[in-house]
Amino acid sequence: MRRRILDIVMWSLFGVALALVVLPAIDIIVGILAQSAGSWSPELLFTPTSGVAGGLLNAWTGTLMLMALLLIMAAPIGVLGGIYLAEFGSQRLAQILRFGSETLAGVPSIIVGYVIYLVFVVKFGWSFSALAGGIALTIMVIPYIMRSTEAALRQVPTNLREGGTALGLPPSLTIRRVLLPMALPNIMTGLVVAEAIAMGETAPLIYTAGWSNSLPTAQLIHQPIGYLTYVVWTYINQPFSQAHQLAYSAAALLLVLLLLLIGLGRLISARASRFNDRFQV
Amino acid sequence: MVKVTETMNLLSTEWEIERLPFPRPDDKTVDRRNGSHRTPPPIESQNYLNTQQAMLDQGVSKVQLTDLRVRFGEREILHGINARFIDQRITALIGPTGCGKTTLLRTLNRLNELVPGFHVEGRVELDGMDIYRDVRDVRDVRRRIGMLFQRPNPFPQSIEENIAIGLRAHHIVPRGEVHDEVERQLTEVGLWEAVKDKLSESPFGLSGGQQQLLCLARTLAVRPEVILLDEPTSSLDPVSTQRVEDLLVALKSRVSIVMVTHNVQQAARISDYIVFLYEGRVVEANTATEIFVNARNKVTEDFLTGRMG
Ligand SMILES: Nc1ncnc2c1ncn2[C@@H]1O[C@H](COP(=O)(O)OP(=O)(O)O)[C@@H](O)[C@H]1O
Ligand SMILES: [Mg+2]
Numbered sequence: 001m002r003r004r005i006l007d008i009v010m011w012s013l014f015g016v017a018l019a020l021v022v023l024p025a026i027d028i029i030v031g032i033l034a035q036s037a038g039s040w041s042p043e044l045l046f047t048p049t050s051g052v053a054g055g056l057l058n059a060w061t062g063t064l065m066l067m068a069l070l071l072i073m074a075a076p077i078g079v080l081g082g083i084y085l086a087e088f089g090s091q092r093l094a095q096i097l098r099f100g101s102e103t104l105a106g107v108p109s110i111i112v113g114y115v116i117y118l119v120f121v122v123k124f125g126w127s128f129s130a131l132a133g134g135i136a137l138t139i140m141v142i143p144y145i146m147r148s149t150e151a152a153l154r155q156v157p158t159n160l161r162e163g164g165t166a167l168g169l170p171p172s173l174t175i176r177r178v179l180l181p182m183a184l185p186n187i188m189t190g191l192v193v194a195e196a197i198a199m200g201e202t203a204p205l206i207y208t209a210g211w212s213n214s215l216p217t218a219q220l221i222h223q224p225i226g227y228l229t230y231v232v233w234t235y236i237n238q239p240f241s242q243a244h245q246l247a248y249s250a251a252a253l254l255l256v257l258l259l260l261l262i263g264l265g266r267l268i269s270a271r272a273s274r275f276n277d278r279f280q281v
Numbered sequence: 282m283v284k285v286t287e288t289m290n291l292l293s294t295e296w297e298i299e300r301l302p303f304p305r306p307d308d309k310t311v312d313r314r315n316g317s318h319r320t321p322p323p324i325e326s327q328n329y330l331n332t333q334q335a336m337l338d339q340g341v342s343k344v345q346l347t348d349l350r351v352r353f354g355e356r357e358i359l360h361g362i363n364a365r366f367i368d369q370r371i372t373a374l375i376g377p378t379g380c381g382k383t384t385l386l387r388t389l390n391r392l393n394e395l396v397p398g399f400h401v402e403g404r405v406e407l408d409g410m411d412i413y414r415d416v417r418d419v420r421d422v423r424r425r426i427g428m429l430f431q432r433p434n435p436f437p438q439s440i441e442e443n444i445a446i447g448l449r450a451h452h453i454v455p456r457g458e459v460h461d462e463v464e465r466q467l468t469e470v471g472l473w474e475a476v477k478d479k480l481s482e483s484p485f486g487l488s489g490g491q492q493q494l495l496c497l498a499r500t501l502a503v504r505p506e507v508i509l510l511d512e513p514t515s516s517l518d519p520v521s522t523q524r525v526e527d528l529l530v531a532l533k534s535r536v537s538i539v540m541v542t543h544n545v546q547q548a549a550r551i552s553d554y555i556v557f558l559y560e561g562r563v564v565e566a567n568t569a570t571e572i573f574v575n576a577r578n579k580v581t582e583d584f585l586t587g588r589m590g
Contacts, residue, residue: 090397163434163496166392167447167503168423177446181437 029255036248044249049213049226052235052243058215060253062130062226063199065216066209067261069134070141070198075191078142082149082187087175089150105143112140113204121208128210128224136204141194148190152183185269192265196258202229228254343368343507343537344389344426349403351381351388353396358384360561361403366507366554371529371538373552373569375545377589381561382541386509389539390426391419407507424451427505431512433492435484435499440476443484443495447503462502470498470528490521497528508532510540514547526551545585549573557581 047055081101085094116136120126156179164174180187210224211234217223231250235243342365351359358381366372374382384393391412393399405412412422424447435443444463448454454462463480467473472494476487484495493513500508510529514522529538530551542548548555549569556566557578565572565581576582583589 157434159430159432159434160436162392162395163430163436165395166390166423166428166430167450167499168420169446169450170420173446173450177438177442178436 032248032251032255036245036252039245039249040252048215049231049246052238052240052246054213054246056228056231056246056250056253058213058226059228059231059250060257062209062212062216063228063254063257065130065225066133066137066205066227067195067199069130069220070137070195071191073134074138074141074145074194074198077138078145078194079149079187079191081142081146083153083175083180085146086150086153087171087179101143101146104139105147108203109136109140109201110203112136113207116204117207126221128208129219129221130209130216130223130225131220133205133209133225133227134220136208137198137201140201140204141198144197145190145194148193149183149187152186152190153179155186156182188265188269192261195261199254199257199261200229202233205229206233228257341368342366343408344539345404345406345409347404347406349385349388349405350401351384351393352398352400354398358561359388362558362561362563364556364563364566366537366539368537369533369535370553371533371540371551372554372556373548374539374541374556374558375543375548375584376558377584378543380558382558383511385558386428386511386539386541389507389509390423390428392423392428394419421451424503425505426507426509427500427503428509429493429497429500429511429513432516433489433496435487435492435495437483437485439481440484440487440495441480443499444502447499451503453503466498466502467495469501470494471524472498488521490517490524493517493521493525494528497525501532505536507537507539510538512541512543515543522547545587557584559584 044055045060046057048058049056081097085098088094089098113136116132116139120132120135121128126132160178160182161174164178165171169178205227209227211230212224212226214226216225228250232247232254235247235250238244344366346362346364349359349362350357362385374385376382387393388401389405389412393401401413404414407422407425410416412426416422436446438446441460441463444466445459448459448462449456464473464477467476472491475491476495479486484492487495493516497513514525517525526547529540532538540548540552552569554567555569555572557564557572557580559580565576565578567577572581573585576585580589
């Protein structure tokens with residue numbers, strides 16, 4: 001009897017916790033979609049912003065560009081760092097790296113943005129630019145990618161790791177062909193989350209990427225770039241309903257990109273790990 | 282308990298290293314070398330003759346352990362092991378749970394080095410070469426001393442790649458011949474017919490027994506001289522167990538086999554020699570026949586008759 005009551009209490013608590021997480025999420029999503037529903041049109045997607053009106057072409061292409069830059073820079077560094085921490089974590093250098101990464105993870109993103117501003121935008125004279133923005137985002141998410149990669153590798157069953165070693169495979173081969181395929185789904189999840197976090201950031205971009213009404217080009221420095229969060233962040237404070245519409249549309253577009261990103265991540269990790277789907281620990 | 286300790290003292294003082302664990306067939310050689318020798322007990326049974334025969338053809342020792350001590354951190358797990366594993370024979374390592382069988386086995390291919398706090402003293406010799414001191418390429422040691430684990434652990438690669446990866450890493454055959462060699466290895470363990478149409482598929486779709494055979498093929502592919510097995514059939518069904526046992530017996534002609542087993546019957550079925558481990562010490566080591574018919578130690582007897590773990 002007591003166990004039954006305990007059970008009921010437990011499950012109620014789980015239910016409340018779940019509701020606390022899920023309901024606000026649904027509320028936000030529904031709210032944004034409802035608010036922006038009226039303004040969905042091809043023009044929205046395919047014309048650039050002009051003043052507080054126009055479309056979002058410059059913003060969403062800019063966001064994609066920043067995401068691509070981020071992926072190119074942060075993924076290799078973060079994943080390699082995570083592999084290093086997981087496989088050679090007892091070395092002195094690894095301990096220094098871990099300490100640095102943990103410290104960096106605690107630095108507020110606006111400060112990261114400010115430091116990049118001082119160094120790259122001002123000192124190197126890049127002015128507001130895609131590359132400066134990309135670097136700010138990269139520095140922000142690298143600790144996260146390193147940590148999730150390390151955790152993913154540590155979760156690979158010892159049994160498999162030792163199988164490679166016992167066969168006399170070089171450590172690099174064991175890592176590449178045995179550990180990474182097993183860890184890949186979790187590494188991918190980490191990357192997707194990192195991209196999602198970065199995609200939703202405004203603070204580190206305002207002083208680094210700036211803002212631009214025109215489309216991004218191959219010019220990575222000396223030229224500012226637009227991005228969706230800027231529209232959400234600044235236009236919502238403008239006293240024009242058109243600006244509000246654009247802000248909500250930008251938020252909706254961010255959600256869509258987020259879903260695409262998650263879907264893409266799933267697809268890639270499913271393909272990349274097609275051999276370990278039925279692994280029994 | 283007191284008795285056990287006494288026996289161990291007896292073992293460590295009276296027996297000389299050279300004569301452990303298997304009495305030499307030629308007693309005179311032994312006599313000349315270290316003077317004192319306890320004559321084998323007179324047994325007038327058929328088994329005695331078998332023992333004699335087994336000793337006569339016991340051959341050279343492939344792996345020899347001399348006063349091997351293993352610690353994890355502060356805790357000593359193996360307290361001075363002396364043992365020999367004879368070439369082209371199956372030696373079963375038996376003993377109650379926690380006596381150090383797995384630890385001993387994993388020390389033989391330096392796999393324990395991956396464990397933090399692992400510390401080893403004494404000698405582990407492969408063909409007279411100390412694998413902890415005389416070796417530059419630890420990977421080649423691990424190739425020469427292969428290992429099959431308690432649970433099948435195929436790599437997350439295609440079935441074919443599971444075999445091919447070792448072939449390429451150790452340059453066993455020229456690249457162009459890898460595919461044929463994969464077929465040869467899979468055929469050898471009797472898996473070819475079952476997997477030939479799904480070589481590019483995941484190994485995790487295979488049954489547990491098939492996965493274990495794949496792992497055996499993977500190990501054999503790199504031409505090991507010794508194979509270590511840690512309760513290789515404990516997670517398998519009887520039919521797969523039978524297959525693995527048959528294979529091991531067939532493999533004897535090429536490799537030395539050291540097998541940890543929980544299963545005394547299995548040791549009786551396929552092993553030539555038995556090393557009985559108890560609380561991190563070798564209590565008794567002899568031919569399987571001799572151990573089963575004529576265990577010299579009460580602890581061994583208790584274990585074999587199931588009065589202990
Ligand atoms: N990595 C380790 N670290 C510390 N102690 C260990 C480790 N592995 C095994 N041991 C200890 O060594 C003893 C022998 O273990 P093991 O070799 O697994 O025994 P067996 O295989 O005979 O059952 C046990 O008491 C176990 O707790
Ligand atoms: Mg064990």
